[in-house]
Amino acid sequence: MFDVIQDWWVVVLPYVPLLLEAALFVLQITVCVVLLSWVVGLVVALCRASGVKLLEWPARFFIWFIRGTPALVQIFIIYFGLPQFGIKMSPFVAGTLALALNGGSYVAEIIRGGLIGIPNGQRESALALGLSRATAMRRVILPQVVRVIIPPISNEIASSLKNTSLLSTITLMELTLQTEVIVASTFRPFEFYIFTALIYLLMTTTCIYGLQIMERRFAVRY
Template sequence: MRFDVISDWWEVVAPYAPLMLDAAFFVLQITVCVVLLSWVVGLVVALCRASNFKLLQWPARFFIWFIRGTPALVQIFIVYFGLPQFGISMSPFVAGTLALALNGGSYVAEIIRGGLIGIPKGQRESALALGLSRATAMRRVILPQVVRVIIPPISNEIASSLKNTSLLSTITLMELTLQTEVIVASTFRPFEFYIFTALIYLLMTTTCIYGLQIMERRYAVRY
């Protein structure tokens, strides 16, 4: 009986599976762009936040406060619908990627800052005592250690970025969620297709997290 149910479900979904898998691949492409940009944003903001200069600290504090205190969907609307009022127009892909990268960057910044705080001050002082400049000490001594510390929370942030791509359906970007909505509108079979969409997202996030767990075990800090 259960096999019959699964068979009937697959018969409904199968003709549209290639379209949905193509959309899923597009989701992965967006996620890669978002993650890379969010790491750049997060690193810059974290270094500004940890700086001794107030001129760098306060903009970084405001950025983190604003982004973490507002919904990602509102941020997407601000970038896509709001910025054109000031003559800054972007395609749905660029606007969506930028908005999600800024959103993720605020969380990555706090993750990196937490990692920086977790590194003993003696590490930096020893590097400076050896004649390294502050920038070189940060690049060659501090940041490599931070990377090992922050792998677990970064894994969660990558999974969140992947799932947040579903919000881009609201600005007509044909990713997996919007593709599913279009199919549901033509077939009137929401349960079957949303279940299939959920399974695809689950497969992608699980694979991503598992891969990062392997990396975490490989580069874990040994005590």
């Protein structure tokens, strides 16, 4: 055990640039996934809350399906399954899409929770002043929702970041797969997986605390 820790750096150091590069890729994927999942989440949440059955039921089904199935299976459906219907995507596109749909269902529920928390009088007063429903949503309701959902959203971003490791299974050379590859040639799994875990930890922690700071900046002037 002592030996292991002693030559830890000797083993890991040569591979650090490679791992950091993979970590940077993880961040890139995460940014794409998160932005897309917000769009998905907002659309699904608005459909879910629309009161129009034709929009509400597909949204319910989507949330039910995504939350009730493993993310890994969802990734396989999109990357391995869809090509049977002629829909072929690169590992990056398929992976980003799968994780964005997955994250979107969680974001949708977070937004829905935020919407429920806004008193109905807020919407009524907007409509009473002749704002359209869309304008009332955009100018009156959503700005209030944004403030209450920042904490759960930052957790969701951290989840998305961690979920990118699942994309190692569809040959995307992100941090986890990169580590696997290195381990296969160095036979030092403990050192490398611990180091990789620390990189993930650094990224998720930064993201959660970063958002907390942002929240304190923006929130509750009123």
